[in-house]
Amino acid sequence: MLTVTDLNVYYGAIHAVKGISLEVNEGEIVTLIGANGAGKSTTLQTISGLLRPRTGTVTFLGEPITNLPAHKRVERGLAQVPEGRRIFLSMTVAENLEMGAYSQRGADTASGMEQVFTLFPRLQERRKQIAGTLSGGEQQMLAMGRSLMSRPKLLMLDEPSMGLAPILVEQIFSTIVEMNRAGTTILLVEQNAQMALSVAGRAYVLETGQIVMQGNARELSGNEEVKKAYLGG
Template identity: 70%
Template sequence: MLKVNDINVYYGSIHAIKGISFEVKQGEIVTLIGANGAGKSTILNTVSGLLTSRTGSITFHDKPINGVAAHRIVANGLAQVPEGRRVFLQMTVEENLEMGAFTRKVSEIDGALENVYERFPRLKERRKQIAGTLSGGEQQMLAMGRALMSKPELLMLDEPSMGLAPLLVEQIFDIIKELNAAGTTILLVEQNAQMALSVADRGYVLETGKIVTAANASDLLNNDAVKKAYLGG
């Protein structure tokens, strides 16, 4: 579904992503794990079109998307829940969700809203509330709901567990599993490798802009080097 082939991304003169290739197949949960600064978010932002790779190719359903403007990529069925949630803090919950459906027809918005409210009843309770007044967990749900409004085939999540209490992290990961079971393919970036690998089908381990290991998630969970570096021994 998503094929990333030999991309190189630079921030000015800093070579952030060094020849990375990976693939996400329909129906999978794939995770990119790695330390802070390994380039995980950079990869998602490149796929989303906020950054551009100088080389290689990115294809979604065999259609090249590298170099396509970010605002045109969403309509292809590819949505991102960005790191730090980045909900529109001064807008209401419902307005945030409407923004998520920006590329969809007006007639489809009400149905999409209903679907999101069904999955996140808390958002329905707070629909008229300003997003800045929500708790961290609620904001994460809003960020996910907002991305779902575009009805993505591939949902990319960047550190959804960041800054959340353990109980909430489990709730968020349960939702990720449910979404996947309902047919959404997931590309998950996480520092919480344990959690990520426990839900994922496959994983890629990143170190300073390169993929060092690629394997099934269960194998990575038992891989000694991965255990030592990312799973606390």
Template identity: 70%
Template sequence: MLKVDDINVYYGSIHAIKGISFEVNQGEIVTLIGANGAGKSTTLNTISGLLHSKTGSISFMGEPLSKVPCHKVVSKGLALVPEGRRVFLQMTVQENLEMGAYTRSGKGVDEDLEKVYARFPRLKERFKQVAGTLSGGEQQMLAMGRALMSQPKLLMLDEPSMGLAPILVEQIFEIIQNLHKAGTTILLVEQNAQAALSVADRGYVLETGKIVTSGTGKELLASPAIKKAYLGG
């Protein structure tokens, strides 16, 4: 579904992503794990078209993305839930969700709104509330709901557990698993390696802009080197 081939990304003279290649197949949860600054968010931003690679290619559903402007990437079926949530703080919950459907014509939007409310009952309770007054966990749910409103074929999540209390982290990962069961393909970037590998079909480990190892979620969870570096074992 998604194929990333030999991308190199620079911030000025800083070589942030160094020739990485990976793929995501339909129906999978694939996770990118690594320490802060390893290049995980940069990779997602490059796939989304917010950053550009000097080399290589990115294709989605067999179609190259390199010349597609970032606002058009969403209408191709790729949605990013950005790091730090980035909800529209001055808008209500419902307005935020409606913004998620801006690439669609009116058909089916109300139906999908009800589906999002069914998946996130907390948002339904607060649909008239201004997003800036929600808790961190509620804002994360809103950011995910907003992305789902674009009817993504692939949902990219950037650090969904960041800054959340452990009980909320559990809830968010439960939601990720439920979305996956409902047929959404997911690319997950996460510093909480334990949680990410527990739900992932496959994982890639990034260190300073390079993929250093990959395997199934189970294999990586069981690997002594991964345990030592990322799981506090």
């Protein structure tokens, strides 16, 4: 479904992503784990089109999208829940969801919203509330719901557990699994490696802009090096 080949991304003179290649197949949950600054978010933002690679290609559904503007990628079914949620704080919950459906010209926004409300009943209660007044967990739900409004084929999530209480993290991850069961392929970037490996099928381990390990998520969570570096022993 998604193929990234030999991606090199720079921030000015800083070489942030060094020749990363990865693949996501339909129906999978794939995770990129690694320490802060390993290049996980940069990779994701290059796939979604917010950043441009210096070299390398991104192919989605068999077509190259490396030079496609970000807003066109959404129309093709590639959505991203950005790091730090980045919901529109001054708009209402419902307006945020409407913005999520922006690429679905003329589509039925109401039925999309119903689906999001089934997944996150909390958002329905708060749909007229200004998004900035929501709690952190609710904001994460809104960010996820907003991305689902574009009916993505591949949903990329950047650090969905960031800044949330453990109970909320559990909830968010079980929703991710639920979304995947409903047919959305998932590419997940996480610092909480333990959680990420527990829901993912496959994983890539990033270190200073390079993939240092990859494979079955269960096997990786049993790997001594991974345990030592990312799972706290």
